[in-house]
Amino acid sequence: MVYVPDTIFALATAPGKAGVAVVRVSGSLAGHAGSALFGKLPHPRMASLRILKDAAGRRLDQALVLFFPEKNSFTGEEVLELHLHGSVAVVNAVLRELSEMDGLRLAEPGEFTRRALENGCLDLAQVEGLADLIEAETEAQRRQALRVLSGDLGDLAGGWRSNLIRAAALLEATIDFADEEVPVDVSPEVLGLLGNVRSELATEISGVEAAERIRTGFEVAILGAPNVGKSTLLNMLAGREAAITSEYAGTTRDVIEVRMDLNGLPVTLLDTAGLRETTDHVEGIGIERARERAKAADLRVFLIEQNQHPDFQPLPGDIVRTAKADVLSDATDAVSGVSGQGVSDLVKEITTTLSDRAARSGIATRERHRTAMGRANDNLSAASAVLDLGPDHYEIAAEELRSAIRALDSIVGRVDVENLLDEIFSSFCIGK
Ligand SMILES: Nc1nc2c(ncn2[C@@H]2O[C@H](COP(=O)(O)OP(=O)(O)OP(=O)(O)O)[C@@H](O)[C@H]2O)c(=O)[nH]1
Known part of the structure; x- marks a missing residue:
């Protein structure tokens, strides 16, 4: 039936x-x-x-x-x-x-x-693209999801697949005719095919991190001494009173998160406890959390009081601004969460920095894709290594190619994905 x-x-x-x-x-x-x-x-x-x-x-x-x-x-x-x-x-x-x-x-x-x-x-990759498109809240997310939904990743993986199948066929032909005189040495062509696929894989693998950030959002931490104006600046950036501000140093204790759309990029702003030595146990925990979250964030914005030496070391690419621009006589590189002075400049710098990172994204968008491409890449590097050892080793190289093809096939769901489906579809809403 x-x-x-x-x-x-x-x-x-x-x-x-x-x-x-x-x-x-x-x-x-x-x-x-x-x-x-x-x-x-x-x-x-x-x-x-x-x-x-x-x-x-x-x-x-x-x-x-x-x-x-x-x-x-x-x-x-x-x-x-x-x-x-x-x-x-x-x-x-x-x-x-x-x-x-x-x-x-x-x-x-x-x-x-x-x-x-x-x-x-x-x-399967298109299904993931569709899930991302439904979740998309910003322009960058919409564009990226649409690219995956259109089947670009499947096309890319399909291209790699054809190259590897051709390479495997060349090896198989040599293996099948091993007893006869084989006029051509196939290894240069095979190595050429593998080399092309490997370099494209490497590019895609290195772009996944940026693509993941576009999917889940970039984290930007605002750091500085207590009372320097971090919460006030966050509220100004967020356009609402997300964090409590007060004249008392040590007001913000836990990490406060605000999700926002920064010129098309998904960004989570983190307001953190002011960094200082403290004997207050709860404030101490807040400061420890602030340091950890700030370290893991994609970008840090340091606010410093004028003429004060910060007791922290900004990382390359981090942004440093003098606080309370509205009460300074020289407001170069300063910002004020009260008057808004320097805020659009700061937003511009954050956007440029994050846009540069976002531009490194390729077509693959998920850890699942990275794992599959990484496995394929390992197989191909193993295959290339044994090819140099001569035709006696072509059988092993061909097996590595088959494994690489299987790994790439899992990206589009041709193989080995039954166990993933429930997980992927559970994130969908009813009606989709
Ligand atoms: N004039 C001026 N005052 C500011 C500015 N930003 C903050 N303040 C004042 O400075 C005080 C501290 O501001 P907060 O935003 O709470 O400072 P914070 O860095 O978050 O402080 P903690 O939570 O203690 O780490 C408040 O009284 C604010 O009104 C600013 O740009 N200009």
Whole structure:
């Protein structure tokens, strides 16, 4: 018997009051469900305004409906989209009606996308790109996610794969004809192919860290002595009173985090406890935390009082500013969280520094990709090393190439990823 998956349905838009709410149905009974709700199905992929009715013929809503035939939809299955009036009551009534139809059930989180993957409409990297696109809050995140969703990583891995398959084929041919006189030495060509793939892998591997930062956000820590004005500056940057400020030194004790969009870059600003020697136990813990978080941050902004020597060592690339520019006679390189003096300049410098780092990102965006590329790279370096030992060792080199191909295949989900799927899809919301 052929296994037919259930037909699933869910609200695809955010729950709550809205102008329009979209309910999506996917599976072999999607068309049936549509006919039951509003009669004849519209032309494939053409919007049509219909009256939806329940089984007893009572009106549920007037809605724009779309029908996508099998193989011509996001999931690869028949898909029905109902663009309803976005009220809780309308959505609930339609979901209730669908749940009463035979063979239909509510979708699990990410189940639509999972079906798209299973039906070959998306590869695994694209699924990750889609998850990132839905999470995207800033321009940099949107652009990066869209690149992965478009399949660029799959294309790149596909190119490496073809090169490695050609290299493996050359080796296999030599192995198969080992007893005969082989006129050509294949190792230069094989080494050339491996060299190209390895250098591209190295570039991509080195870009993952920056890409991860774009995904999860850059951390910028504001540091300085107590009372120098760190919290006031953070509030000015955040545009709201995120941190408590006061004239008492030692006000900020724990690390305060504010997420913001800094000219398209996702940034988490950290306000930290003022750095000083203290006998106060709780303040001491805060200062220790401040130092640790600041060390791990992507960038540090040091605020110093005029004419005071900081008792800390900025790292290369860190930003140093004199505090309280508004009360200084010479406000060069100074900033004020009270008057706003120097703030746009500071924002510009933070943005430039982080943009330079963001520019190092490649197409691969996750630790999972880095691990797979790293494994492939190790296999290829092992293969290159044994190739130099002569044709007797080609068998081992070919095995290393096969392992490298398997590692690269895991990026797009061709192999070895069953155990990852639950983890990846659990981060999706229902209806996606
Ligand atoms: N004139 C002037 N006063 C400021 C400025 N920034 C902060 N202050 C004042 O300095 C005092 C300390 O400000 P905070 O922002 O709480 O300083 P902080 O560095 O976060 O202090 P801790 O939490 O103790 O580490 C407050 O009374 C602020 O009003 C500034 O740019 N100009």
